[in-house]
Amino acid sequence: MKILYGMQRPDEGVITVDGEQVVLRSPADAIARGIGMVHQHFMLADNLTVLENVVLGAEKLHGIGAGARRRILELSDAYGLGVRPDLLVEEIGVADRQRVEILKVLYRGARTLILDEPTAVLVPQEVDALFGNLRELTAEGLTVLFISHKLGEVLSVADDITVIRRGTTVATVAPAGTTPKRLAELMVGSELPTPQTRESTVTDEPVLTVAGLHLSGRDADGLLREVLADIDFTIHRGEVLGIAGVEGNGQAELVEAIIGIRQPDGGTIALAGQDVSHAPTRTRRERGIGYIPEDRHRHGLLLDAPLWENRMLGHVTEPPNSRGPLLNAKGARADTERIVREYDVRTPGIEVTAGSLSGGNQQKLIVGREMSHRPKVLIAAHPTRGVDVGAQAQIWDEIRRARREGLAVLLISADLDELIGLSDSLRVMYRGRLVASADPATVTPEELGTAMTGTAGAGVGTAEPGTETKPEPGTGSGPGEEG
């Protein structure tokens, strides 16, 4: 995709647009050819307004003032995107950002849209709305290239499917003539693993008890806001508690509060009966909290450091990483070799930097590291995000194995299948509160999605997928709390 969009140059081969062979040297070339791309990670500048983000690089079309605003509103109306041009990007929610990204592409008059995993952060209703938008686009005669790991989505939205594995085209199929199972086999070269887990290993021995947790924080304007409120839950030995929710509803803050990075202003956190509400992060981790962070690059690894130093991260006070105040490099090295072996981290050695590994292998290293210290409770935030199918299966396996041995897991994921498949019980988080609970045995992704958008109070399944149910965190649908 980077090549198609001119960000990288191919060694060989040709690209043809509208029957004309082209050489794309830069994104500018691609844009000139009517190719537009919505990247896997949002490409937005938070501190600029929506309007500024959209017109950036295409100022010649309609200027950067009133003309541009008019055009944006026009486009937004025509495709039902509902974009408001004068908000700062940092003030709008994930789904809105996605639409801004699409608008950016449309604004440049692109005829070919590349969408790289656009649904990763959306709830099913938002996905449906997005697909609605895409169908409108294709109806207008635009070409859409849709990249996804989620096979159901591909099958439902695509007219034509190409499977790529390790840099080469494996097959091209029509959605009508294939099944998810067959697609999956094409992708991994073997059968699709599923996160299903049925035999309950839940005991009644509480490991992590959170009661009445309350957290408030200051926003960019210095105003006090409630971020978490009335959070109560208990995870027992052998239990996986899943938390569903649209991103930005307090999950990240909940994790940080449990880990001890944020100091809650109310409530208690108890680990195996001991109150750790005011213990520093290090103590909590020593007492048995394992942590697979949401953003491995930011929170899980030292990208510039070799693997064996990364193996110490978060556990530097524990053997085999140190003896007393001194590091035990030898022990850490040896143990890293073991993790690489046991967890199948693909690397030429333990001296390479963590940054040179692929995402999946980085994640396996993190999982291996956390599991090596026999945690009592594992906080797993999006443990398989952006990870290839093979690594995904391994990580699921690992969680299941540990759970059998009595591990308690707090699982946070945007992948509802993963959540439903792995969890023993489920909670839904919305605007900083746990607003609903569900039984993974019976709940469907759609029902969960409805609850996640905050319409759960209206009952189940009544919410229509569409613009009026879209969550708009940050757009101020009601008064906030002030301290």
Next chain:
Amino acid sequence: MSTDTPAGQARPGGRLLAGLRDGDRRERLLLGLSAPLLALVTALAITSAVMGLTGDNPFRAFEVMADYGSKSDSQVWIINKAIPYYLAAAAVAIGFRMNLFNIGVDGQYRVAAFFAAVVGGALSLPGVVQIPVILLTAMVCGGIWAGIAGYLKASRGVSEVITTIMLNFIGGSLIAYFLQEGRLAERDENIVHTEDIPSSSWFFEFPTSPDPVHGTILIAVAVGIVYWFVLGRTRFGYDLRAVGRSEPAAEASGVSVKRTVVTAMLLSGAVAGLVGMPTLLNESGNYGNDFPEGLGFTGIAIALLGRNHPVGMGFAALLWGFLERTGTQLEFEGYDQEIVGVMQGVIVLSVVVAYELVRRWGIRRQQRKVGEQLAAQSAAGGPNGPKGPHDSAEVSA
């Protein structure tokens, strides 16, 4: 800081040989050596060009420098000169290793040396007691002066770059206030200085010939060893480096970033406090208005040159001393000694560029190796292939 090479990791010299047998390590050693070589060659070339353009014969100049710099008295001089430089560099490097830019070493060592000199002049204890007291005073004062910046950064989020610059100026005023006849100083002709430290409290010298090497070199060596050991071998050092590499990751791993910031600034300041000691205890015996200034800024350059590495900084400090020693000699030969300033600038700039180029080349190589490995494994499809669901007992059909 981000320019840290993997080769910048401290490793005991004893393992060097064993390391050579290891292909990976040999390569890193080669990488580590190629950067300074590349830089030195570039710097020589650029300086030659500058001298050539201005009508001087560069080769003759280099010859003069090499010749004069290798004399025994020059060597002693260079070593003595390098002692405070090394200490200043170490102070700066402690900050660098955790992404703090302590631009205020200059102010810290002056404040520290001043108060240490005052204390040293006021007491007349036996040397064995008094010298440690003086050193301790210096470290505490330096630590406090840097600690202010650390505290403001941790508690109020004020950039340490700005606070330390401000504190340099403020420190100058503080010293100026006290360094007056009738306050903490006395007057000797045109020089105002603190009371002389009793000669029993001077540091010893190594009776080398023709000139003695200052005993304070032991302080520099000790700081170097402690720096290497604490950063590379202890949990604390690991935490500190982790914060330098990624603050959020360190925080999540259980390091208290704020506390580490304050601690690092305190340590940096304490080492900065020692910068003035070689001058105070081996040369002047008091702090006067002729006390050297600007060593802190030289320290920054040397930390950059030596890549924050305890041995690297040693070489860099010696190189700096060499340039200054031989620069003066150039005047005798009809050259302008100011060319030394140009050389210093060019060397620092080419070193940082060369290091970055080599580092990036190393990373690209590493990535290629990772890729090759992956390709080889997937081609073999063998033992490490992705696990199918049959591996897992729990997957239901």
Next chain:
Amino acid sequence: MTTPLSTLAGKVRPRGRVAEERRGRLTYPVVLLIIAGALLLLSLVRAITDQQSLTSAAQWGAAMGFAVPIGLAGLGGLWAERAGVINIGLEGMMMLGLFSAGWIGWQHGPWAAVLAGIVGGALGGLLHAVATVTFGVDHIVSGVAINILALGVVQYLAKLWFAAEGSEALARGGNDKQSPQMERLEPFTVPGISDWLGDLDAKNWFLLSDLAGILRATVHEVSWLTLLAVLIFVGTYLVLWKSSFGLRLRSCGENPEATESLGVNVYLYKYLALAVSGGLAGLGGAYLAVLIRMYQDGQTGGRGYLGLATMIFGNWRPGGVAAGAGLFGFMDVLQTRDRPVVHAMLLLFALGLLVLAVWQFYRGKRAAAMAIAVLGGVMWLWYESTDTLPLELVTASPYLTTLLVLTLFAQRLRTPRAVGRPYRRGQAT
């Protein structure tokens, strides 16, 4: 559980932000109000202490003069950091500007010197660009290296070009620390208004005369370069915030990957930004050279670093930089021209802090209000119990003030998001 999804009733409470009314942000009316308040305070202090020079035209004119080079350096820093590059090499670029201006100035006059200064500084900026953008060197490392290099080069060339035996430069007063003098750049005065305001100022009426004095500083014996600097500040605002060029440049400092993905050549913009950055610092150096009519070794005296401080102080906005530089200039001039006035400043600070305390109290921050009030009280006591301040304290006052202000307000600052981060073309995910 009967339904697959049981709602925990009553728990849904919205958590959105308070509408769009952006509280606490500086809007134009607020800024005007603050300025008016400060003026009132100043008049009050002037009246109480009878220190006329607090609001005299000469004082403010000189403050502007002192502020300009610092402000230009700060603005240079702003250009660089808005494009995502930290520029700690401002001091070196200023030296290059100072030197180039001195070198060209004595031969071709002050305007040529200004041009040369800009070019000299811009060369330094481009060198920084080569190191940081093309070679990806750490920004601070490169900046420090440039400061060292600039000092070396400038001193070497000064000796070579201004002090060569038998040269014209030597004959005309050059030496290895100075260039020969250049012609004077005459300042301008707006005839009628200047005198009228001067009369008004002389009357010493509360507020009115103070205002007249301050305004007169902008029309009486003002350096053309000061005017140029003002235009550049306004121009910077317009270019960076009101043009598509500026939008692109700023987005390079916020999210270069996104900018690249929209077909913008990020390297080009960073190069341009650094050239401008260096050029502005160089202009600051040239300003000094034109002011003292020559290159003088060491005349930059850390102003580049102070510029960096004003940039942070000014929250990366031209108005803020101007205010920060103005504060430095004002405090510096105060102590240079008229030392007793600094004592009066204690009263000003005390009053200012008390007003701030009332404001914080009104906003519900009692602890902060108390702390500030106590500080203000101490200042008041200090003012009442002394007649003069030690020279050393006076000298340190601009730095102490900066430290104090940053300590109070640092948390409200907003750094460009991608500043200092290494960026490589084509590395976006």
Next chain:
Amino acid sequence: GESSTESNNEESSGEGRVGIAFDVGGRNDHSFNEAAARGGDRAEEELGVSVEYQTARNGETDADRVQRLTSLAEAGYNPVIGVGYLYGNAITEVAAEYPDTTFGVVDSVPEGDNTYGMTFAEHEGSYLAGVAAALTTESNIVGFIGGVQNPLIGKFQAGFEQGVRETNPDIEIEVNYLYRDDDRGFSDPARAAEQADGMLSRGADVIYTAAGSSGQGSIEQIAGVEGAWGIGVDSDQYQQPGLAEYQDSILTSVVKGVDVAVYDLIESVEEGEPLTGHHEYTLAEDGVALATSGGFIDDLAPELEEATRRIVDGEVTVNDTPNP
């Protein structure tokens, strides 16, 4: 290995070679270095010696100065002269190593049998400047601007104040320094200009500036005001090319006879009877004097001569430290 001194010995230790090491200002600093150079130049002409000039870098330490002096001594230069009080300690140290060489230092008093300390009675010269200022001012306000507040500049201040006061006690004296203990004060003309402007705006009409290169700024500022006078230091600033356009505002300069002192020392060594010890060049022997270029103080000659006489005769003792 081999020390640099051993190999240098083969170079001639010939007669008639003089080494002069300047402070950072360098030989053309329009100040005391330049005056020292004049002395050296005169020796070259009149005594036929050859003089090697060396200049210090910014931020030097004693080690750097010791090295410079050692190199000169080792190469056989005799006498070796350090210009500026910072050379004091270094001269003491090096002189002990080279008993056969004569070492001189300006503005300091070194130790050792083969050393010669040349200091100047700046306060006495400044006293005369004060007298001239007091007799010239019409506003009865005069100013003193010092570059750096240190003992040396304090001598200038003390003498000037005493001279003014003893001539006319009603005159108000404004005293200001550019910096406290920061050598930037000797190279910041912009600041000196501003300080002069402040004094001028408060009515001062004669300003004495003792601030090295910074003085140019103050004199320029003074020249912009009708009827205001500047007083220079060290060299006769009326004669300086850089200040040519302001000649008409330079009332006089307090000239230090560094050139004479340096010449005397060289001559004594050439004659085989090197000067040693400490010598203060006083008003009595023209070691300090007021420059008369421009003729602006010609009509004050009687009063100035009277003041000179009283100092020389010891009727007046001039303070060398300012009253606090």
